Amino acid sequence: SQQGEEDPQALSIQEGENATMNCSYKTSINNLQWYRQNSGRGLVHLILIRSNEREKHSGRLRVTLDTSKKSSSLLITASRAADTASYFCATDAGGSEKLVFGKGTKLTVNP
Amino acid sequence: NAGVTQTPKFQVLKTGQSMTLQCAQDMNHEYMSWYRQDPGMGLRLIHYSVGAGITDQGEVPNGYNVSRSTTEDFPLRLLSAAPSQTSVYFCASTLLAGDQETQYFGPGTRLLVL
Numbered sequence: 001s002q003q004g005e006e007d008p009q010a011l012s013i014q015e016g017e018n019a020t021m022n023c024s025y026k027t028s029i030n031n032l033q034w035y036r037q038n039s040g041r042g043l044v045h046l047i048l049i050r051s052n053e054r055e056k057h058s059g060r061l062r063v064t065l066d067t068s069k070k071s072s073s074l075l076i077t078a079s080r081a082a083d084t085a086s087y088f089c090a091t092d093a094g095g096s097e098k099l100v101f102g103k104g105t106k107l108t109v110n111p
Numbered sequence: 112n113a114g115v116t117q118t119p120k121f122q123v124l125k126t127g128q129s130m131t132l133q134c135a136q137d138m139n140h141e142y143m144s145w146y147r148q149d150p151g152m153g154l155r156l157i158h159y160s161v162g163a164g165i166t167d168q169g170e171v172p173n174g175y176n177v178s179r180s181t182t183e184d185f186p187l188r189l190l191s192a193a194p195s196q197t198s199v200y201f202c203a204s205t206l207l208a209g210d211q212e213t214q215y216f217g218p219g220t221r222l223l224v225l
Binding site: 030031033044045048058092 | 144156159161167169170197205
């Protein structure tokens with residue numbers, strides 16, 4: 001079964017609004033990463049948060065991690081049309097050497 | 112623009128030796144990162160940097176050091192090479208939360224540690 005599962009599967013908002021995406025996972029982790037993928041292009045690493053961290057910021061991105069609930073959220077503030085992409089969370093699935101990706105949230109930011 | 116350049120392309124080390132993998136980009140990207148790719152596995156993040164003077168550890172940082180004294184350069188140092196560090200190393204850069212949508216990868220450095 002999927003280690004990381006994003007919620008919602010699809011999200012459509014207006015430019016300037018905030019977008020929140022959630023990720024849940026099943027096993028213990030050492031870290032959780034968020035990636036972005038634009039249509040037809042490769043993955044772009046956004047941010048990594050370790051299991052002993054609760055919140056991390058990078059530009060307009062804010063990531064939280066709740067290990068007790070096995071969940072993470074990615075908040076994009078003041079969204080732009082250029083933020084339109086699919087967003088994936090990825091975990092190391094209990095410290096294994098393999099990065100396991102969720103199915104992604106497709107974000108559409110309307111101008 | 113040359114994009115992302117890496118040197119050397121191939122290197123053989125003996126266990127315990129140290130070396131620096133060079134990475135440079137001429138696109139004025141803020142964000143740079145180092146990955147290693149092992150057979151049958153996806154990319155694993157070693158270290159990354161969100162700008163000059165700022166570095167952070169990725170998923171597999173042990174045995175590696177980085178520095179970011181300039182926007183252009185992001186060298187990766189192996190302090191004491193081990194056979195487990197035999198891998199292909201990719202450097203990448205991208206604009207941080209900007210309009211650029213593509214992460215640019217270098218051609219890779221193939222490292223063999225005996």
